[in-house]
Amino acid sequence: MSGIGVLLKYYRTQKKKTQTDLCMGICTPSYLSRIENNLIEADDEIYSLLFERLDLSYEKIIQDNCNLDQRLEEWYKDMFFQKESKENIEELKGLCMISSPDILIKFEITYCRYLILTQDIELSLNKINSLRKLSIPAENNRNYFLYVNVLLLYHFRVKEYSEALRIGIKASNTDGFESLGKDYEVGAFYYNLALNYKNLYIYDKSRYYAEKALRLFLDNYYLELAIDCQILLGISFNNTGNWSDSLRSYLKAKRLLNYLPEKYHDTYLGMIENNIGYCYQRIGEYEKAINYYSKSLIYKKDNEQLLTLINLVHCHHLLGNSSKSKKLLIKSLGLRTASRPVNLSLQLDFMSLIILEDILSLEEIIELEQIFEELVKRNFQDAIIHYGETLAKLFEKYHHYKKAAKVYKSILYTNKGNLSGNNPRIQRKTKYF
Template sequence: MKVGHLIKAERIRQEMKQLVLAKGICTPSYLSKIERNLILPSEDIVSLLFNRLGIDPTKLQKSDQQSEIDFEKMLKDAYKEVITNRDENFTKQKLNHLEQHSPLFENQSLYYTYLLIVLRFRIILRLNLDERKKEIEDLQVLSEDFDPRQMYLYKINQAIYYYSTENRSKSIEYFEDVLLLVDEVLLESWEKAELNYMIGLVYTVDSRILTSIEYIRKALGYFRENFLMKRVLDCYILIGITHKKSEQFPEAYESYLKAMQICDEFNLDHEKRIVYHNLGSLSSIMGNNEEAIRYYKLSIQYITNEDGPLISIHCLVIEYTKMNNKELANHWCDEGISLFLQLNDKNFTSYYHHFSIFKSLHSEPGLSETITKQAIDYFKTIQDYQYVHKYSILLAEWHFKNRKYKLSSIYYQEANRYGYIYRKIKRWEDL
């Protein structure tokens, strides 16, 4: 039986050394050959290894061309449907189905593809991202046996994982690795469209506006031709964000209106939350604070998932702070902290730091240096230098206001340094 890849994958998942697994069954060198599928072990040895690893032998599917073809088609269809639909409940259904029907194939390539697609679904759903990191690390050990397509799927998983954990620079690094692999992999049109959208998204976050628009428009063309209106809506929102970042405010507003029109025409009421949020962001940058607040509150009304309000609550705190309305700013800080504690998900830790800083800023003693420094250190660890820059400025100005000029100078220098990093500038002459 060709089961070495199954044994190796499970042993790595359990963090078990070859010496421990082989003890009393075979030699470590023999186990190594089994894991590399260089030899076919006896049924007795397979049974003993499976038993030690807790692998259910009834799930083992012997090499059967038709069953493998059927499973591969089901896997491919599920992958396409999940990626093109981008619907949370649908993704959960498909993931549950795959997890419940997870045969152990003697076909190594099919088994690895299954692991990579299941991981993709779990990352999309943000299911325990600490465990997902462990899965990614385990697959790294197996990756020496990946074909080009599997390596493509693996790099995509890494990129999305780091985007989900707010490590934008790492995410971009892996997406650019993916771009280097594209010529080696025969991607279908829908895969190209999804990749173009994701690259457009991360480049927008990184303020590479011209390049991001190029990728977004490629994705938009495919989604529009195939009548994937939810994805068309996603593209219009992203185009609006690029226009906003370029200070093309009328064009941004027009893109958001197109997105809202799609919501109305195709009964995508749930998606209005993101449209309203972006209208709020646009109003804010144009100085219309009251209008921004109205849109952010409308966004919260349309949110159905628990974590959704955090970003809009954060924006409400900012708007009330700009209006010097400490009472309402504190109210929304309390709402945000309460929701964060309720979610108990450390992937939203950035919001906790945002709310804690603003709450201390509006307190009787004023801004807490301890709380702000903790936030700055946190944003350094996730390489989100925009907020290192922002909160260093806040701390510098607070110290200056309180005549602590030496401390103020230190944090202004810190803000300046990370401002350069954030803007990808090495020298003042390049400003």
């Protein structure tokens, strides 16, 4: 057992024995010193004799450590799959404090994951800083694998995506890194890399790692995790204009959903149907888009419907269904709250002026221009394209050709950027493992 020497030293000092007293007739004091400093590993017989002199059972200590290790692994697994903790943390901490150093380090790493899970970001950073000082070795070390994944989780939560990737890529290049994790953990590691790349708009890398994760999840029948991968792939294809590939990914996710219990269906179908609708909207098939957006609403609670309603408003407006778009817009405004994402608020502001006002004043057109400039500033690429075209035509109608040209330039720049911006119409799966 790694760290047994340090544990031996702990119990020796607790019993107030000197090294000479403890090792007499068993080994030399210098040999014991090397054992206690983890410089060598002695035979089990020597450990048994040393612990016996301390009135302790070496075999029981080994078994207790194994039990603690298993308990920590179960705690970590529960948080991974269930996203909750039922562990008696204070009791477990007390037991780990008098166990081997590796067990205590594993507790601190797992506890750090718990803190991030419960949104205690400040305390989790303090724990991470303490763990950094330990310089956890990478070679053949399960704790290193867990530590790296906790670091990725932390940096994702604080939106430090580049730092998460720096740590993750460095770890993945370590010999034997994958062998330190369980199959679903390795898959999640690659999924998390894909998610960080997606948030940096590096979609080719996002797809590469999402596909690696997907293969692991499918091979080992982690179907819910595979669905998350297919959705992430669909989003990446969406953002690079590969609509047919995007549709394929979403439809595969729907098929996989048939193998999961019904309790999972509404959440996933609400998201998938919305994103399929978006694909059809982008290729100009607005009737099909409306059909899928309407399906999406069936599976969503009222407080989850705003994004899909805005998409429906836009499609009906493009088809000239003014009464339907106005009715849906009024419903959307009723769901608006201060806590809603800014991209949804900006879209509502824009559509309200376009749909609810019969004749726009110059001041209202200027207000539309300001909303559009905010969309450009925040790089909401799809909104830039759709609302930009509407705004440019208004400027042309009122003979503001320079302003119209500026808007068209923003649209052209967005298209040339290979749609590499933030898309406010796709529903994202931000699950992180």
